[in-house]
Amino acid sequence: MAAPASLVLRDIHATTAPSWWPPAPGWWILAGVLVAAIVLVAWWRARVRRRRAAVVALFDREVDAASTPPQQVAAMSELLRRAARRHDANADTLQGEQWLRHLDAATATNKRKAPTRTDFSEGPGRLLLDGGFRREVDPADVAALRALARERFLRWMGAGR
Template sequence: MLVLRDIHQVTPPAWWPPAPGWWLLAAALLVAATGVWLWRARRRRRQRRIAQLFDEAIAAEGAPSAQIAAMSGLLRRAARRRDRLADKLDGDAWLAFLDAGDARRPFTQGDGRLLLEGGFRPHADPGQVASLRVLARDRFIDWMTK
């Protein structure tokens, strides 16, 4: 006589080890994350080198008026990367070019106005020069990294 048995359910697949598609997805995500990390590290290193270049050029100048003139020269060189005729601008047109895209307008309405005549003054306020240095450094790094 034939003995009948109950129907048994198939056991579900184990969660480990994952299917080959999950391994491929994990590898692709790892490669992408490594690529993004390397890109960001390279960008930060480049920004540090550009900032160091700016700081060394300004530190080489002694008088505040000479520092202002050096900042202006560096900004004009960086401006050529955005527009080849930008270094020919002067006065308020130059300050407006420096402010392009910045709603705060720090060059036309703030301490950046010191760039117009600060390099020709016999004495410049060190506080204004320091705040101009921050503005000019940020703009220089921004333009040189794009």
């Protein structure tokens, strides 16, 4: 029998570490998804901003088109009734105190109920009852009503904060 040939063992040579560039396909996919998400969020926020600006411009344009304070009150009342239809289909048929209580009704933004405000039924919003029919209305009262009505209009039109 012949003597076995001896095997020569050599050291294991480590290969060089893979470079970080170009990244693996999974990283490209992740980067694409992130860029798409950022673009989508930016587009959505711009759309919300444009919509809010359009709703604010509509409110301001309609109220500013009225030349006298009583006409401004009537314009605000009309805008609120139009917006109320989006919130509740029968809301624009409410009259008097019932209409003011509806305007005061809290709109739950979260799952918890916000405290009910009485700015319409007990505050400057009472001007909506007969302010559009008066000969003269104090411009300061109209300004207070305008801020209140604008806030409620924006919320009901989906442009409130």
